[in-house]
Amino acid sequence: MTKRVTLEVSDYALDLGRPLGSGAYSDVFPHSTNPSRVLKVLRGEADVQKLRWLKSVSLTPSDPEHDYALPGDLAIDSEGRVVGYAMPAAPTGALDLEYVLGASGWLPMSYLIRVARNHARSVADLHRAGLVRGDLPNSLVTDAGAVFEVDLDSVACYENGLNYSCNTGKWEYAAPELIPVLESCNFRSMTGHDVWALGVVIFQLVMAGVHPFDCHWLGAGDRPKLTERVQSGLWPYGRRHADVEPKRDAPDYDQLPSELRQLFGRLFDRGALAPEKRPDIEDVVDVLDALDTGDDVTLSPEAWEVVRIGGGPPARRHSRSDVSRLEKPLAAASLLAAGAAAVWSGVVSAPVAPVGVVSELFSGPNFVSGSGQSPRDNLGEEQWLSSVSSSTPPPFPVHLYELEAAASGETPTLWQILRRRTR
Ligand SMILES: Nc1ncnc2c1ncn2[C@@H]1O[C@H](COP(=O)(O)OP(=O)(O)O)[C@@H](O)[C@H]1O
Numbered sequence: 001m002t003k004r005v006t007l008e009v010s011d012y013a014l015d016l017g018r019p020l021g022s023g024a025y026s027d028v029f030p031h032s033t034n035p036s037r038v039l040k041v042l043r044g045e046a047d048v049q050k051l052r053w054l055k056s057v058s059l060t061p062s063d064p065e066h067d068y069a070l071p072g073d074l075a076i077d078s079e080g081r082v083v084g085y086a087m088p089a090a091p092t093g094a095l096d097l098e099y100v101l102g103a104s105g106w107l108p109m110s111y112l113i114r115v116a117r118n119h120a121r122s123v124a125d126l127h128r129a130g131l132v133r134g135d136l137p138n139s140l141v142t143d144a145g146a147v148f149e150v151d152l153d154s155v156a157c158y159e160n161g162l163n164y165s166c167n168t169g170k171w172e173y174a175a176p177e178l179i180p181v182l183e184s185c186n187f188r189s190m191t192g193h194d195v196w197a198l199g200v201v202i203f204q205l206v207m208a209g210v211h212p213f214d215c216h217w218l219g220a221g222d223r224p225k226l227t228e229r230v231q232s233g234l235w236p237y238g239r240r241h242a243d244v245e246p247k248r249d250a251p252d253y254d255q256l257p258s259e260l261r262q263l264f265g266r267l268f269d270r271g272a273l274a275p276e277k278r279p280d281i282e283d284v285v286d287v288l289d290a291l292d293t294g295d296d297v298t299l300s301p302e303a304w305e306v307v308r309i310g311g312g313p314p315a316r317r318h319s320r321s322d323v324s325r326l327e328k329p330l331a332a333a334s335l336l337a338a339g340a341a342a343v344w345s346g347v348v349s350a351p352v353a354p355v356g357v358v359s360e361l362f363s364g365p366n367f368v369s370g371s372g373q374s375p376r377d378n379l380g381e382e383q384w385l386s387s388v389s390s391s392t393p394p395p396f397p398v399h400l401y402e403l404e405a406a407a408s409g410e411t412p413t414l415w416q417i418l419r420r421r422t423r
């Protein structure tokens with residue numbers, strides 16, 4: 001494993017400590033002397049030509065609320081091989097988008113719309129510059145809803161004689177026509193694929209993390225896999241397919257503003273099997289711009305902390321080995337939403353853990369009101385944006401390691417904690 005790299009242009013040697021983030025293909029390390037930079041070290045072979053080209057790409061974001069970690073100086077290992085690159089660090093405190101998706105059931109809608117808008121604007125800038133984002137999503141988000149795109153070595157470009165493709169993607173976000181070739185790692189990502197993936201992200205943001213093709217299966221036999229349903233265009237909200245209907249615990253789709261529903265319809269209903277009918281990125285930006293209030297949507301430090309220690313999103317659940325990525329080895333279960341005892345009662349069976357040590361990280365469910373109704377039910381469009389913050393009290397974080405045992409040798413369970421908190 002690479003332990004030390006030298007930056008090619010600055011000729012500055014850096015020791016690699018503990019990664020601050022890891023993906024499927026690489027580890028990202030803090031820059032030991034410059035906190036405004038990080039170092040990405042690839043596990044496989046680097047496409048040196050592409051990295052050199054990316055270094056020359058200069059892209060000024062059209063808006064201060066999104067930015068890009070474009071590759072800078074290349075990182076060379078002790079054998080003289082290019083193994084990665086330096087890049088700007090994400091803003092302090094920013095979290096991977098998946099954390100925000102995991103908390104989208106209770107975060108204020110005005111904040112979620114801001115994240116969606118910034119993401120759409122960011123992808124639009126890339127498209128205008130002749131770049132295909134590919135492998136969406138790959139971004140970090142701040143408490144104010146700003147979006148910082150990372151993993152930009154996966155962008156594609158087919159302009160000006162270039163032929164750099166992305167060749168990777170995520171199953172949940174892959175457009176129907178990409179699914180059969182995704183595994184081959186040999187395909188051309190196009191701007192339309194970005195719009196599809198971004199549409200899935202936006203849907204998850206405004207629908208409490210539910211994937212657009214998550215469904216309650218009414219058809220004969222076993223429910224087909226998600227990717228099969230996507231490929232068959234079995235979109236449960238279009239009401240054209242008798243075999244699928246919305247998941248029982250999904251928020252009420254009809255409460256979404258009509259512009260958003262039309263956008264999703266063009267993408268996932270009419271556009272599922274006919275890519276030419278899908279909206280383009282500018283259409284997406286227009287809809288989100290119109291829905292954005294323009295207000296300051298910055299979350300409180302407490303709310304952001306709950307996002308940080310909360311569970312992963314439906315799209316990618318954290319496994320035990322991912323717990324270290326959450327940077328809190330002895331942390332923590334976050335139990336979402338006040339009054340959550342009813343939700344959790346009987347649902348969570350806690351592991352046996354010695355006091356002061358948590359052996360498992362729990363993923364809380366997205367907030368579901370005790371009545372089984374979506375918090376957005378019966379709201380007019382105007383109230384919709386503020387609905388989640390006004391109808392859903394902020395959740396409280398519970399740090400297991402802070403809890404004292406009632407009796408010596410006792411192990412606090414989630415159920416005991418909830419009872420203490422809600423008593
Ligand atoms: N510029 C950056 N600043 C801060 N964290 C980053 C940065 N780039 C990547 N990361 C972290 O590292 C993780 C993996 O990076 P990524 O480039 O997506 O790797 P991979 O190519 O393996 O998917 C990201 O999910 C993020 O948490």
Ligand SMILES: [Mg+2]
Pocket residue numbers: 023024138151
């Ligand atoms: Mg990545």
